[in-house]
Amino acid sequence: MSSEELPGREIPGSVGLPFFGAIADRLSYFYSQGELKYFTTRMEKYKSTVFRCNMPPGPFMARDPRVVCLLDALSFQTLFDTSKVEKRDVLDGTFVPSTAFTGGYRTCAYLDPSEPNHAILKGFFLSLLAKKHDQFIPLFRHAMSALFSSLEDELxxxxxxxxxxxxxxxxFDFVFRLLCGVAPAETSLVRDGPKSMDLWLFGQLSPLMTLGIKYVPSFLEDFFLHNFPIPFFLVRSYYDKFYSAFETHLGKLLEEAAELGLQPDEACHNLVFLAGFNAYGGMKSVFPALIKWVAAGGAGLHVRLAAEIRAVVKEKGITPAALNEMSLTKSAVYEVLRIEPSVPYQYGKAKQDFKIQNHENSFLIKKGEMLFGYQAMATRDPRIFENPDDYVADRFVGEGEKLLKYVYWSNGRETDDPTVENKQCPGKDLVVMLCRLMLVELFLRYDTFEVESGKLLLGSSVTFKSVTKYSN
Structure with a gap:
């Protein structure tokens, strides 16, 4: 059946009474049901992967919480089409942090591609990454060497x-060295960079989280955390500290930004956001997920990965071309990005009336409606992926590569490229390469390893329990 022949259906679902419906949905989302059950129960109730609901935090945050929810691999792709959806101030969905957290500027991540500064800033980021491509591998290997040394000492x-x-x-060390050309420990930050950035990130994202603090009743946490955004002044000293360190050492990058017509302070705040929110924040999530899922693959997977990695490295060294020849390693990384995307939510506001479709129906979207996609379900679409909830390390080997167009972690299809016209992550290819490189460094040192995993505010917690060293 072609897309034109799909039967039309009115979007099912309910947002409840004004104000009270949003509060009830928020309590269900964070506490009584939890994130996954919140979506699955509604999907089953309405017998549709497209339906209406409320998304937290709710009415006190000055944005309408009503959304059209997209939970399948087909409808989710609508969120990438900037001819149909506006991406202005939707990074955090139904909540927009104060621009005080970013020096009074709306940084590139909050801009729609139609806004003039978007092309300037994203073009600057893409150019910056292209110029520094020869530093990625040596800097990351240096950072990983220090990590594994500390890990072994702690074990x-x-x-x-x-x-x-x-x-x-x-x-933090890798990102700061890449942008500033110096180790954070050699600056005014000393060793406070990660802690300062964590507090700055928390200040912006707290209304979208739940802390789960023991002995604190959920209604009390909900009242304070989801109704009142954390004011910037509480984290200002931390932001000022690492902003000052970046500003001091960015040097030439700020000069290059000025040549593009950007004010130095606007360029610096954008680079700090790129470094802190996008890069550091993303790495806090994606690397623990990588280790968790590869560990879950067990010794059998570890033997196969180690054999492939060691054979290619022995013959060709560690280069981007060599990493690209490691088919199982590549697939193992893509599978992590599919099963646990570092940014599980995407939003977009309809620019006009248009139709979307899932596997069974087409639906009319009205101009001005907010669309929300929960990627962690869209990339586990059982109509696309066999055994979608299982980590299958070789899923994307050989013919499986055809499924990469349904991997969406970067705010776009894995088969697409970031441009100034879209909202795909400018560091998409770098993230994939660093994940592969992490596995290379891991299996050049160890034959196998065991971890214990859990949940954190951002992503998974991972604790190493043992490593078996490689004796070559």
């Missing part, structure tokens, strides 16, 4: 090692 001393803590230090 020897305590029997366990928190990967997240070590990963935060590694990620």
């Amino acid at each position: 020897a001393a305590k029997g366990t090692s928190s990967f997240n803590d070590l990963n935060d230090v590694m990620a």
